Amino acid sequence: MSKYILKRLILMIPVLLGITIISFSVMKVAPGDPVSLVTDLNPNMNEEAIKRIRDHYGLNEPVHVQYYKWLRNMVMLDFGRSFASDNRPVIDKILERIHVTIMINVISLLLILSIAIPIGVMSAVKQNSLFDRGTTVFVFLGFAVPTFWLALLLMILFGVKLEWLPISGLRSLNAASLSPLGQLADIARHLILPVFVSAFGGLAGMSRYMRSNMLEVIRQDYITTARAKGLDERTVIFKHALRNALLPVVTLLGLSVPGLIGGSVIFETVFAIPGMGQLFYQSVMMRDYPTIMGILVIGAVLTLVGNLLADICYSVADPRIRVSG
């Protein structure tokens, strides 16, 4: 097993390298560069001033040299400094935002699992029933409704009309004067709408996946056997069928690990949440190469690690699968 993990880890290196090379090249091909925001159509800029600023960021060197320099620092886990005018270390910019995004995504993922799995199971067990059709409509509604629109409607209802919940942001203006417990409650109140909106959109995928897994499993011979030996339906479904139907979900969870750090721009913009989505979007618009690369690398590593974890969990959970090392 450990040999297998080691092998997978070593194989990650060329994959990661490939990802960074492609990302770096695509980024460079896009028109404009970090300084163009300041220099384009700016009357105070002459060729010399532009060159000076470009030199400051090392942009006058050939692309492969720029990549090499970036890679050399990356290997030492130095993400470099942002090209945005704040010029801060990329890692600081990511760290100050990543916890918010992870918090929202984890809560929303747990919410999705705790709702989607029962919905999926029940839909499969009572296939084509009113419940099945009703939840299908419901989850697809969540999937299809534009986030920003739903968010604004909820804000108007709960924030403006009823005044039950805060509209946007993560903290109240007076948060600093609250007790630690009060601050926690304050954040929780602010999270209700964002988490609901993001979970509502994610229900469809997970519940449909669960439903089809379940449908497949309950047609298996061993379920027929279980029923044949006289087990009650509850035991058949929850003990025999569910455990098998859950297995593929592990893979899905593994794949959602990188998603935990990736925020949605639209969602964060509407709720004024300073998360990773906004940072990435702004970095792309500003052609802030080090920040873009930093986020991409973290995302790539998490994707690969998530895959590996899923495979490992899979082999642990499913005795039929054994890794060959």
Next chain:
Amino acid sequence: MTDLVCRSVSTVSIDALAGRLDFDYSPLELGNGRKNVSRKFSNRIILAVVLVIAAELVVAGLSADNPAAQVGTPAAKADDQPAYGDMLVRGSIGDASVLLPVLASDSGSFDITGMIYNGLVKYDKDINLIGDLAERWEISEDKLTIRFFLRKDVKFQDGKPFTARDVEYTYKIYVDPKTPTAYATPFLKVKDFRVLDDYTVEVTYGKPYAPALGSWGAGVLPRHLLEGTDITQSPLKRNPIGTGPFRFKEWATGEKIVVDAYDDYYDGRPYISRVLTRIIPDLATMFLELKAGRIDQMGLSPLQFTRQTETKQFKENFNKYKYLSFGYTYLGYNLKDWRFQDKRVRQALTTAINRDSIVQGVLLGLGVVAQTPYNPDTFWYNPNVKKFPYDPEKAKQMLAEAGWKDTDGDGILDKDGKPFQFTILTNQGNDLRKNAATIIQRDLKRVGIQAKIRVIEWAAFVKNFLDKREYEACLLGWGIGIDPDQTDIWNSTKTAQHQLNFMSYSNKEVDQLLDDGVSTYDRDERKKYYDRFQEIIAEDQPYTFLWVADALQIVNARIHGVKPAPAGLTYNFDKWYVPKPLQKYHIQQ
């Protein structure tokens, strides 16, 4: 075009900064929300609420039981005394990036640094330069030397005194080739900078340079905290210390920036104790926060201004302000293109475009038709230029005179066998421009010209089309500074790649007028040059000037002392106050 960012005193210093021509290609409008340098100087300020109140008083006089008469007249109450305290919450769509004015390039940053730093000079409510950190100044006979006499009672927010050495350091950091600043130009024109004593500095220029004085509005940095350090890595980028009315308190990235009143401000402590700028990237969300009373000041869109804030709730709790912004939108023609080289064709195009309907349709009437590059409400504007009012029949005639006729009967004018077709380029993310282009397309079709519209992402637009001069016509906007110098856009020497005369406009007389204008200090004499310059530009029509939009602002009615003036709204921000009975937040500093 509307300013989405709430402003502060800051804009004074941005504009003052080098009197630069702040080009309003605002990437904000491009969608990344960073750089909308807000503009706020204008003569025509319509204090909407004053009109509303006036109207209501009249009504009240006629019918005594009209409840509306009690609405919104706090100014008349006896307890309307300036008082210290309370907090002002502003909404901003973009976060700041760096709080050192020399390094910043976005309005989010300037909005904050403007409250924290002072320059040597500033603009007063009527856009005249007055002393700020400089008590007074003298300009030598030959107009080459300015001597600034500095205030002696100014302290930085860390308690250290402000002296001439700080001014010297600030100047040096602007001209240092290692400083990645976009605002070095006016300081590079300084030939000699001398500190005469602790409170006197003297700057000498190589030749008379009218925008020089205004350029000293740049925020003065604390030498004792910065000298000898690498300014790009200074902790002051996120913890600024200046001499201004507000001192920095807290910055939660992407969330909020908090500044508190500075007790030892030389011009007296501001009344408002705390200013909290909330970063809310979505204008619809920000508007809901305003509606829920959790934001006190924000910029509005034309739709929000005309429709969504016309309710009773808004009229009771908020005051709205509008004034012409410093900037204009235009349709520019590539003068290298043979069809646009004929002046008559350009005049005909302007005549064919119904600009009034564009202002009505696109801006909902919140703006005026532009005729020249200057704000119609400022000193520099020349109202007596040739105008080309909408008249499609006349436009057809003018085009016929220039040789454009529909000879093959396909509805499109042609000349030498070539149909009159061209593409209007505009940038992505600005719906006002896209909508205007659509109206123009319709108008031109009526006179037999086929226009296509192409919307392109900003960076690609500049690199692939403007810089290469590979376009036929473009719909863009310029922001303009307070100084009237327009050399960079209209001088025939400014046509190289990256430069701003990308229409390739060339007129010897204009070149001379702009040169004369920039070296003339006397305002009235200087205006003569710019008046003539505007006449020529209006005659030549290298652009069809489209509109000057209104800046639209809303402020909670409990904030008093807001006095719109030609300089806009926030020039006296530190004198705004909330009377004691109306104070909403209790601030302990």
